[in-house]
Amino acid sequence: MSNKIVNWFKYASPQSFYPVAGKMIPWFWVLAAIFGVTGLWISFFVAPTDATQGEGYRIIFIHVPAAWMSMFIYVVMATWAGLGLALNTRLSGMMAQALAPTGAIMAFLSLWTGAFWGKPMWGAWWVWDARLTSALILFFLYIGFIALQAAIDDARRADKAGAILALVGVVNVPIIYFSVKWWNTLHQGASVSINKAPAMATTMLWGMLIMALAFWMYSIAVALTRVRAIILEREAHTEWVKELSEVKQ
Amino acid sequence: MLSATSLSCVRGERHLFDGLDLAVGPGEWLHVQGENGAGKTSLLRILSSLSPPAAGEILWRGQPIKTLGEDYRREMLFLGHHGAVKEELTPLENLTLAAQLDGTSLSEADAMKALARFGLRGREDLPVRFLSAGQKRRVLLARLAVRQATLWILDEPFTALDVKAVDMLSGLIVEHVTGGGIAILTSHQSILLPNGKVLVL
Amino acid sequence: MLSATSLSCVRGERHLFDGLDLAVGPGEWLHVQGENGAGKTSLLRILSSLSPPAAGEILWRGQPIKTLGEDYRREMLFLGHHGAVKEELTPLENLTLAAQLDGTSLSEADAMKALARFGLRGREDLPVRFLSAGQKRRVLLARLAVRQATLWILDEPFTALDVKAVDMLSGLIVEHVTGGGIAILTSHQSILLPNGKVLVL
Amino acid sequence: MSAVFAIIRRDLLLAMRRKSEVLTALFFFIIVVSLFPLGIGPEPALLRKIAPGILWVAALLATMLGLARLFAPDHADGTLEQMVLSPTPLGLLIAGKIAAHWITTGLPLVLLAPVLGIQFDLDSGAQGILVVSLLLGTPLLSLIGAIGAALTLGLRGGGVLLSLLVLPLYVPTLIFGAGAVEAYISGTGAGGHLSLLAALLVLGGFFAPWATTAALRIALE
Amino acid sequence: MSAVFAIIRRDLLLAMRRKSEVLTALFFFIIVVSLFPLGIGPEPALLRKIAPGILWVAALLATMLGLARLFAPDHADGTLEQMVLSPTPLGLLIAGKIAAHWITTGLPLVLLAPVLGIQFDLDSGAQGILVVSLLLGTPLLSLIGAIGAALTLGLRGGGVLLSLLVLPLYVPTLIFGAGAVEAYISGTGAGGHLSLLAALLVLGGFFAPWATTAALRIALE
Amino acid sequence: MNWGSPAEFFAMGGYGLYVWGSFGVCALLMIAEPILVGKRRTSILRSLRRERIAETLDTQ
Numbered sequence A: 001m002s003n004k005i006v007n008w009f010k011y012a013s014p015q016s017f018y019p020v021a022g023k024m025i026p027w028f029w030v031l032a033a034i035f036g037v038t039g040l041w042i043s044f045f046v047a048p049t050d051a052t053q054g055e056g057y058r059i060i061f062i063h064v065p066a067a068w069m070s071m072f073i074y075v076v077m078a079t080w081a082g083l084g085l086a087l088n089t090r091l092s093g094m095m096a097q098a099l100a101p102t103g104a105i106m107a108f109l110s111l112w113t114g115a116f117w118g119k120p121m122w123g124a125w126w127v128w129d130a131r132l133t134s135a136l137i138l139f140f141l142y143i144g145f146i147a148l149q150a151a152i153d154d155a156r157r158a159d160k161a162g163a164i165l166a167l168v169g170v171v172n173v174p175i176i177y178f179s180v181k182w183w184n185t186l187h188q189g190a191s192v193s194i195n196k197a198p199a200m201a202t203t204m205l206w207g208m209l210i211m212a213l214a215f216w217m218y219s220i221a222v223a224l225t226r227v228r229a230i231i232l233e234r235e236a237h238t239e240w241v242k243e244l245s246e247v248k249q
Numbered sequence B, C: 001m002l003s004a005t006s007l008s009c010v011r012g013e014r015h016l017f018d019g020l021d022l023a024v025g026p027g028e029w030l031h032v033q034g035e036n037g038a039g040k041t042s043l044l045r046i047l048s049s050l051s052p053p054a055a056g057e058i059l060w061r062g063q064p065i066k067t068l069g070e071d072y073r074r075e076m077l078f079l080g081h082h083g084a085v086k087e088e089l090t091p092l093e094n095l096t097l098a099a100q101l102d103g104t105s106l107s108e109a110d111a112m113k114a115l116a117r118f119g120l121r122g123r124e125d126l127p128v129r130f131l132s133a134g135q136k137r138r139v140l141l142a143r144l145a146v147r148q149a150t151l152w153i154l155d156e157p158f159t160a161l162d163v164k165a166v167d168m169l170s171g172l173i174v175e176h177v178t179g180g181g182i183a184i185l186t187s188h189q190s191i192l193l194p195n196g197k198v199l200v201l
Numbered sequence D, E: 001m002s003a004v005f006a007i008i009r010r011d012l013l014l015a016m017r018r019k020s021e022v023l024t025a026l027f028f029f030i031i032v033v034s035l036f037p038l039g040i041g042p043e044p045a046l047l048r049k050i051a052p053g054i055l056w057v058a059a060l061l062a063t064m065l066g067l068a069r070l071f072a073p074d075h076a077d078g079t080l081e082q083m084v085l086s087p088t089p090l091g092l093l094i095a096g097k098i099a100a101h102w103i104t105t106g107l108p109l110v111l112l113a114p115v116l117g118i119q120f121d122l123d124s125g126a127q128g129i130l131v132v133s134l135l136l137g138t139p140l141l142s143l144i145g146a147i148g149a150a151l152t153l154g155l156r157g158g159g160v161l162l163s164l165l166v167l168p169l170y171v172p173t174l175i176f177g178a179g180a181v182e183a184y185i186s187g188t189g190a191g192g193h194l195s196l197l198a199a200l201l202v203l204g205g206f207f208a209p210w211a212t213t214a215a216l217r218i219a220l221e
Numbered sequence F: 001m002n003w004g005s006p007a008e009f010f011a012m013g014g015y016g017l018y019v020w021g022s023f024g025v026c027a028l029l030m031i032a033e034p035i036l037v038g039k040r041r042t043s044i045l046r047s048l049r050r051e052r053i054a055e056t057l058d059t060q
C-alpha cells in the first residue's frame, strides 16, 4: 500500500515524469495515426450517404469527437488543478496548463464544424440553440483560463489561481448547461434544433467512435509534448535539466 | 521569541538568501541591513507570514508560525512600504477603523492622543490625500502607539520622516523593546538604539 | 539662473509659505529643508511649472517661466516622489522610451552604460515590478545620467537608496553642478556637497 | 464578528466619501438601458418584448463595472495585507466586503429598476417579479464577481480580464433572472425561475467567500 | 513628430506586454453581444431586428471600458507629469496616445464585428455597412472618450463617473452608427448616416485632442 | 465505395465547401498545434544549451 503511494509520488515529480512522458509520446502518436486513418477511411469510404442530409452529414465524424473532447478535457484539467491545490504537487499545475490550449482548440473545432454543418442543414451559420450556446460558453471558460494564466508571470501563482478558476468553472459547467437548456426550451423560439442523431447506422457509429479515439490519442500526445516543454521552461535552472542529454549535446 | 532556521528565498531564478538563521528574543531588536535588492523586504514579508519561504521554518515561542496562524498574527504587527492608509479617509478615521479591523476598539480620545503624539494635531480631520509624504507615514506609525503587539516588523519605518519624527519613532521603539517587546526593522541609515542585533543580507 | 520673487503657496486655508524669494545660479545647488508638511514638495512643483503659485513669479534666465513654456521645460528635469517608471517595462525600455519622449534618442549602449553605472547590471531585462524599492529609484535616477538638462529639480532623491547609491548620486550631482548646472533638492538628511545653499521652509 | 461590521461600515463610509461612486453605478445602469431604444428604434411592442433582457443585462454590466474596484484600492495601499495579517479570519472580512459591495451597487439597482421598467411599459406584476429577481440575483452577481476580482487582483489589464472571467459565470443568473420576468409576462409563472435563483444564491453564499479568500491569499503571496 | 511615434510605439509595447489586454477587450465585446440573446431569447427574427443596436452598444461599451486605463497608469506612476514637462507639445503626445488606444481597442472590434454579425444572421451587405460604420465610429469613440478620461483623471470612483460623462456624448455616434445598418436593412440606404458619421469624426479629430490636453493640464495642477 | 471519381469525392454531393471547410480547418489546427508545441520545445532547448555554453565559458 505505502509502496504504491511512494510510486505515485515518484511519478508526480516533473523530474521523473519527464522521461516517462518522452517514452509514451511516440506510442500515442502512432495510435492517433492508426485510429485517424481508419476513422477517416470509414468516414469517407465505408459510411453510406445519409438519407436526409446527403454527404453533408460526414462532418459528424469530426464534430462529435471534438465536442466530446472539449468537455472531457475540461473535466480532466479541473481534476489536475484540484489535485494540485490539494496535494501541492508541481506537476499537476503543469498538466492543467498543458491541457488548456488543446481543450480550447477542441471547443473551437466543435463550434467551427457545427457552424459549417448548420449552414447547409439549417440555412444559418449560427442559431441560439441550447447546445451551441453552452459550447460557446465552454470556449469562453477555456479562454478565460488561458488568459488568466498568461497574465500572471509567477508560475506558482499562475497554477494556483488557474486551479481555483478551473474548479469554480467545473462547478458551473453543469449549472450553465442546464440553465441554457431550460432557457431554450422555455422560449421555444429557435426554429430549428439539433435533431437527435437519426437512428444512426452502425457503421456511422463505429466511424464516430474510432475518430473519437483518434482525437483522444492526439490530445494526449500533444498535451504530453507540451507538458514536457513546460517542465523544461519551469525547471530550467535545476541540475537534472542541465544533465539531460538533449541539453548537453 | 522569534527564530528562524535555514530560511531561503528565491525570486525568479535568483537566490536572495539561503540557509539563513536568526533569533530575536524579548527586549531585543534586529536591524536588517543590506544593499538595494539584497532581499530585506522579502525577508520581512516571509517573517510576517505574508509569503512562504522557499525552504526553512519560522518559530514563534517555539512553535511554527504556519500552525499558529491567527495566534501569531494577533501578536504581530507588520508595516510595509505601502501605507495601508486610505487616502479618502481622515487620519482619525483611518486609525479607528484599523483598530476595529484588528478586533479591538479605540476611543476617539486615545486616537486623538496618538495622532497628536505624531505631530498631526490640527490635521485629524483632513483627508489623508492632502497630507505631505511624511505626514502620511506618520499616520501609519500612529498605529504603533495604539496597537498592542509583541512583535513589530517594520520595513523602512524612517523613510520620509524629518529629524523630529525620527527621534519620536526611535523613542517609541526603545520603549517597546525595553518593555519586553521585539522589533525587526530595515533601514539604510544606522540606528543608535540599545540592545540591537544586526543582520546583514 | 533660476530666481523667484515673493512666491506664496496656499493649500486649503493653510498658507504654506508667503513672500518667499530665492535665487540659484550656475554652479550652485539649493537644499530645501523643512519639517514634514512644511511645503517642500509644493514648492518644487511650483518651480517646475507643474502647479501655479498663489502669488509671485519665477524667472529663468530673467524671463518668466510661464511665457517661456517649452523652452524652460527643455532645460529642466523634474523627478518627483513617483517613479515615472513603467512597472511592465524593463529598465532598458523605460530609459530609451523616456529619452524618446523628451525628443532625444538614446542608443542601447548608452542606456546600458547608464544602468550599469547605477548598479542595475544584470537587471536590464527584468520588468521593473520585480525590482526592489531602491532598484526602482535607481532606474529613475539613471535618467539623470542620460538626459541633458541645466536645471535639476529633485524631490527626495535619496529615499530608499543604500549607502553606495547615495554616494553615487552625490557624485553625479557634484559633477553636474561643477559643470555649470543648477540643482534644487529636498532631503531630510544633511548633504555634504560643495557650493550648497540652504532654504528652510 | 465586530470586525465584519467594521469593514462593512468602513466600505460604506468610503463609498460615501467618494460620493460619486454609488450614484454613478446607478447612472450607468440608467444610461445603458436608455441607449437601447436609441440603438434599436422606438417601437413599443418590440421594446416591451426585450425589456426584461435589457434591464437584466444592464444590471449585470453595472454590477460588473464596480468589481475591479472591489479589492484593487485595498491592494494598492496595503490594506489587504493588513487584512490578511489581522487576527480575524480572512473569510469573514471578505464576506463583509462583498456585503458592502452589494449594498453600494446591487441594492440601488434593485430600487431603481421599477422606474426604468415604466420606460419600457412593463405592468406592475412584471415590475414586482423584476424587483424580486434582482433582489435574489444581484447578491449572486456580487458573490461570483468577487471571485473574479480576487483572481485578477494586481494583474495588468485586470479590469477587462475580470469581465472575461466573470461574464460566462453570470450566464445562469442572467437566464433565470430575465427568464423569471419573461415567464411571468408570457403567463407560465415565475416561481420555478425564482426558486432556482434562490438555490443558486445559497450555493454562492457558501462557496464564493471561500474561493475568494483562497484567491486573495494567492494574489498576495 | 518622432516623439508621437515613440509614444504610439510605447503604448503598443505596453499593450503587448500586458498581453491579455487587446484580446480581452475583444472577448468582452463577444461576450456582451452573446449575453443579449441569453437575456432576450433565441428567436432569430427578433434577434436580427435588434442586432445592429446590440452590436453597436457592445462596441461602445467595450471601447469605454478601456478608457479608464488610458491615462490612469501614466498618472499614477508620474509619467504624465513628465509628459507635461516634456519639450514636445502636449497636444501631439496626447494625439499619439489616442491613436494607440484606437489601434488596441477600436480596430480589433471592427475586424471582429462581421463574425458576430453572423451569429445574428445578418446578410453580407449589412455586414459591410456595419464594418464601415464601426470604422468611422470607433475612432470617434476613442477621441470623445479621451476627453472624459482626462476630465475624470485622479478622481475617486473615476471609472464610473467617466461612463456617466462619456455615454451621453456617445449618443450621436451610436444613433448614426446603428442607424446606418438599420437604414440599409430597411432599404433606405446608409449613405446619409455614414457621411454624418464621417463629418463628426473630422470634427472630433480637430477638437478632441485639444480639449483633452486642456483637461489634463487642469487635472495635474 | 461511395465515389465514382475523385471529382465526385471532392464535390461531396454539393456539400464540398462545408465538408472540406470543416475537415480542412480541423486538419490545419491539428497540424499547426504540434508544430507550435515543437517550436516551443526547441526554443527552450536552444536557450538551455546557450546557457550551458555560457556557463562552461564562465568556469574556464
Ligand code: HEM
Pocket: A060, A063, A064, A067, A068, A110, A111, A112, A113, A114, A115, A117, A118, A119, A121, A125, A126, A131, A132, A133, A135, A136, A194, A195, A196, A197
Ligand atoms: C456551431 C454549431 C454547433 C455546436 C457548437 C455544436 C455542439 C455540439 C456539442 C457540444 C455536442 C456534444 C453534445 C453531447 O454529446 O451531448 C454536439 C453533438 C452533436 N451535434 Fe452539434 N453543434 C453544432 C451544430 C450542429 C449541427 C448543425 C448539427 C446537425 C445538423 C449537429 C449535430 C450533432 C450531433 C448529431 C451530435 C451528436 C449527438 C449525440 O451524440 O447525442 N451539431 N454538438
Ligand SMILES: Nc1ncnc2c1ncn2[C@@H]1O[C@H](COP(=O)(O)OP(=O)(O)OP(=O)(O)O)[C@@H](O)[C@H]1O
Pocket: B011, B012, B013, B014, B016, B034, B035, B036, B037, B038, B039, B040, B041, B042, B043, C123, C126, C130, C131, C132, C133, C134, C135, C160, C162
Ligand atoms: N522574477 C525575478 N527575477 C529575478 N530577480 C527578481 C525577480 N523578482 C525579484 N527579483 C529580485 O529580488 C530582489 C527583491 O529584493 P527586496 O525587495 O527584498 O530588496 P530589499 O532588500 O528590500 O531592497 P531595497 O533596499 O531596495 O528595498 C531584487 O533584487 C529583485 O531584483
Ligand SMILES: Nc1ncnc2c1ncn2[C@@H]1O[C@H](COP(=O)(O)OP(=O)(O)OP(=O)(O)O)[C@@H](O)[C@H]1O
Pocket: B123, B126, B130, B131, B132, B133, B134, B135, B160, B162, C011, C012, C013, C014, C016, C034, C035, C036, C037, C038, C039, C040, C041, C042, C043
Ligand atoms: N486642503 C488642504 N487643507 C489644509 N492643508 C492642506 C491641504 N492640502 C494640503 N495641505 C497641507 O499642505 C502641506 C503640503 O506639504 P508638502 O507636501 O509640500 O510637504 P513637504 O514639505 O513635501 O513634506 P514631506 O517632508 O512630508 O514630504 C501639508 O502640510 C498638508 O497638510
Ligand SMILES: [Mg+2]
Pocket: B040, B041, B042, C132, C133, C134
Ligand atoms: Mg525593500
Ligand SMILES: [Mg+2]
Pocket: B132, B133, B134, C040, C041, C042
Ligand atoms: Mg514632500
